[in-house]
Amino acid sequence: MTIITEQHAKKLLSKVLTFSKADECECNLESKVGGNIRYARNTVSTSGQESDLILIVQSTFGKRTGTATINEFDDASLEKVVRRSEELAKLAPENEEFMPVFGKQKYAKANTYFESTADVTPEDRAQAAFDSIEPSKKNKLIAAGFLEDAVEMSAIMNSKGLFAYNTATQVDFSVTIRTEDGKGSGWASGDYSDVKLLDTAKLSSIAIQKSKGSADAKEMEPGKYTVILEPAASVGLIQNMMRAFDQRSADEGRSFLSNKVAKGSKGENAPKNKLGQKMFDERVHIHSDPQHAIAPSAPFAGNGYPLNKIDWIKDGTIKNMPNSPYWAKHTKSDYIPANRNFIMDGGDQSLEDMLKNTRRGVLVTRLWYIRGLDPQTLLYTGLTRDGTFYIENGKIKYPIKNFRFNESPIIMLNNIEALGEPQRIEGCMIPPMKIRDFTFSSLSDAV
């Protein structure tokens, strides 16, 4: 199956709308066409292809809304799904926070689609796996990896004249390479819009190096250490923080951005959130940019509202907080849709430069299994994994056992020693970071 063109999407969605009897109707057409290859124990185990197309119809009568989905596209089926959403709408309770759909919008040009990624063949995937397995075998190591590429299409049309269409390509690769005795483990990942940037041999060589270097790890005491966090290590904490940026949670006193008024003081007129307050080191600048060359995103949100470049944190200060159309109206502020791709500015130091300037510290390849402990202070816990090393006088000295960490990204972004050159990870741009006083709370026996 090929990806539906803009013309085809427009025609199909227009037809869906002709069946509507509701006050408002909005339909989303979502499609994914892609392929994958999986390998373990230095052998390819699965190779797959996937294609999917789904239609989501949302109908509204007054303040009652119902949603139905379908993946059949003959006329009878299209009418059936519209009726089903209308029946559900009539059954639904009134939504006191109902907001109407948007009218026609203007969108910036997207740069999310790369022909190179759309053209990936099963042979290309097999070659990418081979380029990872072969050096692993040569080094008497065991590789397990997964590569997935896809073209995704998203189209929105509603009864108020809004129409949006975007295609995006994506390739994700990750590999874990271990020693034969399972005592050493290395990991690397890469995700791109343009497959030409993916080099599985180069990424695997990083994992190979870490795997060999991490066997016979020594124990170090838990405590506070200066750490160099590779982008894969800090991205989880940053993403968690950005997910907690919602204005309503802050206004209602539920988040780290709630502006706490001291007990007993007259705080009725005090701001409810920390918008405009400096909370981080002034080097912290996090923004979203759908047009970013390496980490682009669709120029519209799921409701068809345009997404443009926006600062969330600038010079360490809270600049904007995402909200919903209802909460924007309720608080008489602008509607700011959330964006999933974050760009964090860094410096021009490479990871090697950062290592060289470290007298005593810990290099962390990645963190995983991150779980929240306290939404008010944004305290998280999780584990280091797949390559944790002790640094002394600018050199990696020896591998150390994995730690459990307890840390808040707020504290982390107040304890910055240095920032390196941002790299794409999980659709975001994140710099390697050198952070002082990172709290490791206990040791982990996991490799």
Place this chain on the structure above:
Amino acid sequence: MSMPRRKFIKNACIAFAAQAFFRGANAWAQSSDYDFYFTRLSYESGDWEVDERMPANVLNSLIEYTSLRVDIKERIIPLSDPAMLNAPFCYMAGHRLVQFSDAEAQNFKQYVENGGFVFVDDCNHDIDGMFAKTFEAQMRSLFGEDALQKIPNDHPIYSAFFTFDGPPRTSIELNGWGDDLVHNYLKAIIVNGKIAVLYSNKDLGCEWDYDFRNKRWLKEDNTKFAVNIVLYAMTA
């Protein structure tokens, strides 16, 4: 009514002056401008130089919440130095081996039995860790098999200044991963009805060891319990 600990130590100090080094006696003279100074005990066998910003944060809270005249400089005194016998309050911590030399053992025992107060904190926050095992063994050898006992969570130390219903939970204890790191009690050696050695497996030193500028990100100042410990030490 019992004599406050500071007076007790001052009196005891006169008795010990004969055996104390001149530096120790002098330290007391210098410290009379203060109601409180923070003494960290260094010891030979392990890593005593931990949580280096913790004293500053504790002293800052004493100034913020109480009217004590506080010396803002931490004093590091070897446990083997009789000068430690003059201190109104001692702090001792680490991750590694605790095995006192003869001089260290003698001073520790003398200080504790003569009304001193030592707050001992296990930086591994682990009852099976090296520090915990060896420190507890050291206490048994100095004070007898059952000297270290859990104190009840309504002990006066929990209401000495702020009110707590037991030792406050640390951020590490929020993990809930069952790795034996949750301690809802403190232990102590009681001398004449008062705590002489307060012993924590909670790693409170690490909990209070941070850049003071980051205190504002805490929901509540977590050093408040330190104020209780110091106030209890000074007034019980």
